Amino acid sequence: MSTVTEARQxxxxxxxxxxxxxxxxxxRRTVQLVxxxxxxxxxxxxxxxxxxxxxxxxxxxxxxxxxISTFIASREVVGxxxxxAAAMLAxxxxxxxxxxxxxxxxxxxxxxxxxxxxxxxxxxxxAKGFPQVKYYILAALLVSALFSVQVAYFFDPFAIxxxxxxxxxxxxxxxxxRMVTESPVVADWVPSLTxxxxxxxxxxxxxxxxxAALLFAGILALGLVSRRFWCRNLxxxxxxxxxxxGWGIVRRQTASDKCIECHRCDRECKMGAILPDSHRYLAxxxxxCYNCVSxxxxxxxxxxxxxxxxxFETATDLNRRRLLGFxxxxxxxxxxxxxxxxxxxxxxxxVKASSPFRIRPPGSLPEEQFLQKCVRCSLCMKVCPTNxxxxxxxxxxxxxxxxxxxxxxxxxxxxxxxACGDVCPTDAIQPFTAAEKKYLFIGRAYIDRSMCIxxxxxxxxxxxxxxxxxxxxxxxxxxxxxxxxxxEYLCTGxxxxxxxxxVQPVAAIRVTTLGDLRHLTREAQKRFYxxxxxxx
Amino acid sequence: MNRRExxxxxxxxxxxxxxxxxxxxxxxxxxxxxPLSTPxxxxxxxxxxxxAVASRGNAxxxxxxxxxxxxxxxxxxxxxxxxxxxxNAAWLRTPxxxxxxxxxxxxxxxxxxxxxxAKRILIVxxxxxxxxxxxxxxxxxxxxxxxxxxxIINANAEGMYRPVNITGAKALQQTQVVRDVLEADCFINxxxxxxxxxxxxxxxxxxxxxxxWDRQEWHHLGVHECIGDFTLxxxxxxxxxxxxxxxxxxxxxxxxxxxxxxxxxxxxxxxxADAFATTLFGLKPDDIGYIMHAHRLGVGEAxxxxxxxxxx
Numbered sequence: 042m043s044t045v046t047e048a049r050q051x052x053x054x055x056x057x058x059x060x061x062x063x064x065x066x067x068x069r070r071t072v073q074l075v076x077x078x079x080x081x082x083x084x085x086x087x088x089x090x091x092x093x094x095x096x097x098x099x100x101x102x103x104x105x106x107x108x109i110s111t112f113i114a115s116r117e118v119v120g121x122x123x124x125x126a127a128a129m130l131a132x133x134x135x136x137x138x139x140x141x142x143x144x145x146x147x148x149x150x151x152x153x154x155x156x157x158x159x160x161x162x163x164x165x166x167x168a169k170g171f172p173q174v175k176y177y178i179l180a181a182l183l184v185s186a187l188f189s190v191q192v193a194y195f196f197d198p199f200a201i202x203x204x205x206x207x208x209x210x211x212x213x214x215x216x217x218x219r220m221v222t223e224s225p226v227v228a229d230w231v232p233s234l235t236x237x238x239x240x241x242x243x244x245x246x247x248x249x250x251x252x253a254a255l256l257f258a259g260i261l262a263l264g265l266v267s268r269r270f271w272c273r274n275l276x277x278x279x280x281x282x283x284x285x286x287g288w289g290i291v292r293r294q295t296a297s298d299k300c301i302e303c304h305r306c307d308r309e310c311k312m313g314a315i316l317p318d319s320h321r322y323l324a325x326x327x328x329x330c331y332n333c334v335s336x337x338x339x340x341x342x343x344x345x346x347x348x349x350x351x352x353f354e355t356a357t358d359l360n361r362r363r364l365l366g367f368x369x370x371x372x373x374x375x376x377x378x379x380x381x382x383x384x385x386x387x388x389x390x391x392v393k394a395s396s397p398f399r400i401r402p403p404g405s406l407p408e409e410q411f412l413q414k415c416v417r418c419s420l421c422m423k424v425c426p427t428n429x430x431x432x433x434x435x436x437x438x439x440x441x442x443x444x445x446x447x448x449x450x451x452x453x454x455x456x457x458x459x460a461c462g463d464v465c466p467t468d469a470i471q472p473f474t475a476a477e478k479k480y481l482f483i484g485r486a487y488i489d490r491s492m493c494i495x496x497x498x499x500x501x502x503x504x505x506x507x508x509x510x511x512x513x514x515x516x517x518x519x520x521x522x523x524x525x526x527x528x529e530y531l532c533t534g535x536x537x538x539x540x541x542x543x544v545q546p547v548a549a550i551r552v553t554t555l556g557d558l559r560h561l562t563r564e565a566q567k568r569f570y571x572x573x574x575x576x577x
Numbered sequence: 578m579n580r581r582e583x584x585x586x587x588x589x590x591x592x593x594x595x596x597x598x599x600x601x602x603x604x605x606x607x608x609x610x611x612p613l614s615t616p617x618x619x620x621x622x623x624x625x626x627x628x629a630v631a632s633r634g635n636a637x638x639x640x641x642x643x644x645x646x647x648x649x650x651x652x653x654x655x656x657x658x659x660x661x662x663x664x665n666a667a668w669l670r671t672p673x674x675x676x677x678x679x680x681x682x683x684x685x686x687x688x689x690x691x692x693x694x695a696k697r698i699l700i701v702x703x704x705x706x707x708x709x710x711x712x713x714x715x716x717x718x719x720x721x722x723x724x725x726x727x728x729i730i731n732a733n734a735e736g737m738y739r740p741v742n743i744t745g746a747k748a749l750q751q752t753q754v755v756r757d758v759l760e761a762d763c764f765i766n767x768x769x770x771x772x773x774x775x776x777x778x779x780x781x782x783x784x785x786x787x788x789x790w791d792r793q794e795w796h797h798l799g800v801h802e803c804i805g806d807f808t809l810x811x812x813x814x815x816x817x818x819x820x821x822x823x824x825x826x827x828x829x830x831x832x833x834x835x836x837x838x839x840x841x842x843x844x845x846x847x848x849x850a851d852a853f854a855t856t857l858f859g860l861k862p863d864d865i866g867y868i869m870h871a872h873r874l875g876v877g878e879a880x881x882x883x884x885x886x887x888x889x
Contacts, residue, residue, distance in 0.1 A: 223737075242710055242731065242733060243707065243733065244734075427708065455707060455708060457715075494796065494797065500799065501796075501799070501800055501801065501866075502800065503775040504793075506774045507773070507830055508830065510706075510830070512832070516774055523775070537706075541705070543794070543795075543796040545793065
């Protein structure tokens with residue numbers, strides 16, 4: 042006892058011990074920042090044409106939650122998604138839940154925000170939050186996936202982060218970048234600067250940006266309650282990894298002879314993983330941030346490689362009733378949101394949940410499989426050079442919330458571009474070549490003659506015909522004027538005519554899902570396309 | 578004043594500045610094209626009714642020969658000048674598809690301007706297709722610009738435009754024009770001759786739709802009238818029509834049939850150049866609304882018998 046008192050005295054005199062820089066905490070911070078930088082860099086590289094040293098969907102491939110929920114929902118295993126996700130799971134089995142502490146850029150941002158933006162609250166030791174809830178959320182997501190409805194996107198940290206960066210931050214960053222590179226001074230001085238590929242040439246805008254911003258701000262604001270509140274209590278990916286992290290070989294240990302019972306470690310633990318006695322900890326909650334080592338003045342805490350089986354808890358304390366309740370909630374969600382397609386399959390249903398303007402990117406799977414596969418990562422929206430791919434609001438029903446739809450008035454599907462198929466991590470948009478695009482039918486344009494200034498006002502205009510990349514528009518002289526017509530075998534629904542139509546604010550030529558041939562194989566679509574030859 | 582107060586003040590001042598700057602620019606005084614220097618203007622008057630047609634050899638030789646009757650490039654480009662070229666690079670099409678100006682012709686003009694001592698050569702285009710960078714890439718224009726030391730101005734942001742009033746216009750009272758065009762010492766129009774679904778053919782005057790911001794409005798106001806009216810406000814000092822290969826069907830974008838007249842037509846009077854170029858398609862100037870409209874406004878001469886057509 043006397044040694045403890047002495048140690049306490051020494052500690053008080055020494056104030057905060059300044060350890061060496063090369064302590065694990067700083068190594069961890071460096072690694073975190075490297076991965077955050079990589080995350081942002083890969084998003085910057087997600088531009089058309091896609092040329093990236095590392096595949097731009099790296100983080101989604103390394104995201105076991107997104108991968109598993111896609112596999113379950115689509116009842117299909119995509120080979121390319123296995124290696125990284127499996128590696129993450131294996132590493133978690135061996136090392137524990139380091140993913141959240143070292144790798145996850147969302148966690149890194151939450152750390153930064155907890156430290157510099159949100160004022161850290163000094164919680165009384167023991168207020169550990171409610172870590173069970175994340176398991177319940179995970180259960181709900183997986184049950185929903187069992188019913189083929191993907192909701193993981195709403196809680197998946199990488200999807201949240203990508204959405205936030207792309208929808209919210211990308212536009213202002215691009216604006217700033219273009220203000221610099223397009224200012225006359227810079228343009229004359231270093232003309233090559235105007236060619237920077239990371240700055241898109243059309244100012245991007247995403248229509249859900251405010252909602253995405255608020256959701257993310259909310260997650261950061263939860264730091265007011267406790268540090269890493271999201272990771273502790275809500276993150277289903279964290280829950281998945283926590284389930285696998287009871288058997289790691291790196292273990293926290295405290296030397297009882299050195300410990301002075303100051304309890305700084307359990308106050309400083311980001312995850313609230315250290316039990317009040319400072320010696321025992323929750324193995325599933327620890328993310329190996331090494332803060333407890335850094336604050337331990339006597340140096341009692343360490344993380345040795347060990348197979349010892351004491352000093353930690355692996356219990357999750359799940360409440361069976363709640364778990365079943367959340368699982369039922371997942372099933373209910375799946376039942377409620379299942380789209381018109383599901384409803385149609387279930388019976389002869391008149392339900393039409395999605396709108397006639399639910400235009401999908403070319404190469405997209407048939408709607409039902411598409412919805413099962415799409416993880417709403419929004420990479421396709423980031424990469425779309427015309428900014429025409431936008432998060433769906435109601436176009437695709439509730440199940441299709443935030444999936445990509447083409448909004449031709451914002452931007453059309455550019456003729457030679459294959460970018461969305463190139464970047465889609467789950468192949469909800471199957472890769473395609475530029476040559477194939479002429480028969481990847483995603484919709485069809487129709488002319489609203491009551492609005493068309495040629496048909497309704499006898500003015501000279503054939504802008505739709507001028508711009509059509511596929512020669513799907515042609516003119517015939519009707520009442521002495523050249524007036525536009527659409528050829529159904531050539532129109533792919535790319536929306537270029539709608540984008541350029543001079544009629545405002547609603548175009549007189551519009552693309553609808555009529556003529557969307559995604560339910561056919563590419564071969565069959567090609568045969569459909571070839572019918573135009575017979576016409577001529 | 579402590580730091581916090583200062584930051585608050587700076588924040589408020591910054592927001593006010595941003596709010597002040599973000600208003601529509603309708604209050605700006607409208608601008609007009611930079612007037613020519615006296616000797617240049619006098620020379621242009623002298624060769625006003627000449628239409629030079631070169632039709633032998635490669636693009637470079639033809640461009641050079643077509644400029645001879647007009648006094649050579651030195652009469653248009655003085656040492657230290659800023660030259661703006663307006664080729665057609667509007668479409669995602671390859672040079673062989675003849676929807677854009679032949680890059681060899683552009684290269685030849687860039688080279689001549691460099692020789693004449695131009696300080697800056699800008700290639701301005703507000704493309705029809707997107708992404709614009711792809712248009713410059715596919716059309717081959719970016720490559721020749723880089724090789725010749727010209728700068729491409731991708732005019733796809735409204736901030737690059739200035740409002741121009743048009744006095745005496747029939748349909749178009751005001752429109753926004755690329756600033757660099759208005760400030761150029763020499764503005765050279767480099768259209769490609771093509772079939773066009775809406776206006777029958779597209780030539781020099783029609784090509785100027787690539788230096789204005791709101792093309793959609795022109796279709797509402799009447800596209801032929803607007804093209805004609807616009808020449809009252811902004812005139813190219815030299816028009817060089819690329820007819821090395823022309824798109825004769827399914828214009829302006831194609832792909833359609835390509836013919837090879839292998840000609841270069843050069844003139845100071847934009848209306849005269851277009852009027853002669855209609856004959857490439859077996860048409861008469863009277864067939865094309867915008868040429869006749871510009872002629873009636875007195876911008877130029879569309880009657881072929883009043884022009885001195887010089888074949889070189």
